[in-house]
Amino acid sequence: MEIGIIGLPQSGKTTLFAALLGESAPKATAGRPGPQVGVVKVPDARLQVLEAMFHPKRTVFAEIRFWDVAERTFTKDEGIGSQIVNTLRQADALLHVVRVFGNESVPHSEGSVDPERDVATVNLELAFSDLALLETRLQRLDASLRGAKGLERESYLREHALLGRIKEQLERDIPIREQSLTQEEWRAIDMYRFLTAKPLMVVYNLGEEQRGEIEVWEKQADGQRARLLALALCAKLEAELAQMQADEAAQFRAALGWHEVGRGRIIRGAYELLGYISFLTVGPDEVRAWSIVSGTTAQAAAGKIHSDMEKGFIRAEVVSFAHLTQCGSLAETRKRGLMRLEGKNYPVLDGDVITFLFNV
Ligand SMILES: Nc1nc2c(ncn2[C@@H]2O[C@H](COP(=O)(O)OP(=O)(O)OP(=O)(O)O)[C@@H](O)[C@H]2O)c(=O)[nH]1
Numbered sequence: 184m185e186i187g188i189i190g191l192p193q194s195g196k197t198t199l200f201a202a203l204l205g206e207s208a209p210k211a212t213a214g215r216p217g218p219q220v221g222v223v224k225v226p227d228a229r230l231q232v233l234e235a236m237f238h239p240k241r242t243v244f245a246e247i248r249f250w251d252v253a254e255r256t257f258t259k260d261e262g263i264g265s266q267i268v269n270t271l272r273q274a275d276a277l278l279h280v281v282r283v284f285g286n287e288s289v290p291h292s293e294g295s296v297d298p299e300r301d302v303a304t305v306n307l308e309l310a311f312s313d314l315a316l317l318e319t320r321l322q323r324l325d326a327s328l329r330g331a332k333g334l335e336r337e338s339y340l341r342e343h344a345l346l347g348r349i350k351e352q353l354e355r356d357i358p359i360r361e362q363s364l365t366q367e368e369w370r371a372i373d374m375y376r377f378l379t380a381k382p383l384m385v386v387y388n389l390g391e392e393q394r395g396e397i398e399v400w401e402k403q404a405d406g407q408r409a410r411l412l413a414l415a416l417c418a419k420l421e422a423e424l425a426q427m428q429a430d431e432a433a434q435f436r437a438a439l440g441w442h443e444v445g446r447g448r449i450i451r452g453a454y455e456l457l458g459y460i461s462f463l464t465v466g467p468d469e470v471r472a473w474s475i476v477s478g479t480t481a482q483a484a485a486g487k488i489h490s491d492m493e494k495g496f497i498r499a500e501v502v503s504f505a506h507l508t509q510c511g512s513l514a515e516t517r518k519r520g521l522m523r524l525e526g527k528n529y530p531v532l533d534g535d536v537i538t539f540l541f542n543v
């Protein structure tokens with residue numbers, strides 16, 4: 184899972200990036216070309232339980248990769264640079280950091296702190312870049328249509344109609360992620376990697392003194408919109424806590440009345456937003472969590488591990504994490520009839536412990 188961090192200059196993108204990465208954050212960030220990539224482990228208490236049961240050589244958590252795209256992602260005059268757009272197009276989701284913190288010493292690129300305006304500004308920039316791409320593609324289709332006949336012509340016409348409809352709605356301020364498209368239409372536009380089609384997490388970055396307002400900000404943001412999730416946190420405070428020893432940080436959190444680490448809330452949010460779940464694999468070498476989109480079939484899930492496993496898929500031995508912990512071993516789940524054999528079309532569930540059987 185790849186998530187691109189975007190936002191106006193000085194909104195706290197790099198600070199949030201540091202909060203997500205904690206100790207592993209790259210130190211000097213200024214002046215580096217291209218996106219900085221940070222890998223965050225997805226916390227999963229089930230892995231500790233499995234570790235105690237299987238004593239593996241290693242334990243591997245699922246991962247999310249965050250990109251702190253650039254020093255100046257969005258500027259009022261220039262919009263988003265084409266290189267950044269191309270990078271962002273590869274992401275599975277976008278995370279928009281919105282400045283709410285005051286702090287007079289940090290100038291705001293738009294002259295004043297106004298979170299709703301900034302959300303609208305960035306949304307507009309994303310829409311502009313999609314509109315430019317739609318425009319180019321429609322022109323190319325017009326050209327191709329001139330010489331096209333039969334089936335080829337029909338397929339161009341279909342695509343032209345679809346892109347035209349999408350463009351018209353985007354011009355009316357409806358991001359693609361909120362447009363109602365059929366499954367087939369989503370698939371047809373997938374290759375364009377439109378920015379406003381991506382799931383979006385809006386993170387309101389509050390100042391330390393605004394820490395009592397977290398819930399207010401999350402409630403007020405419209406949670407009902409498709410593929411959009413709003414969170415609020417204090418990025419600077421979270422980044423500081425992420426640098427502390429775990430027990431010291433926990434004491435601070437308790438004093439603040441925060442039950443969950445900001446990083447954990449963002450990771451959980453990303454899973455929810457993208458519809459991700461985790462399945463587990465166990466053995467003497469490693470216990471491991473793998474993230475997949477909910478509804479992924481057993482055969483496709485095997486492909487996450489190795490393409491040979493997908494190609495040579497025979498069947499999957501599946502037991503739920505709950506049943507495995509009740510029984511204490513895989514052998515016991517077999518004995519009690521809780522281990523199931525599933526075929527290639529079985530939709531994998533969160534917490535399934537799976538052994539794939541395959542031909543090489
Ligand atoms: N008071 C306060 N200051 C913050 C907070 N988050 C960021 N800042 C400050 O705002 C400034 C910019 O933060 P960065 O994280 O570098 O912002 P950025 O979006 O990465 O900035 P660019 O990459 O230059 O666009 C720094 O001086 C931070 O210390 C916050 O939650 N509270």
Ligand SMILES: [Mg+2]
Binds near residue numbers: 253
């Ligand atoms: Mg930065």
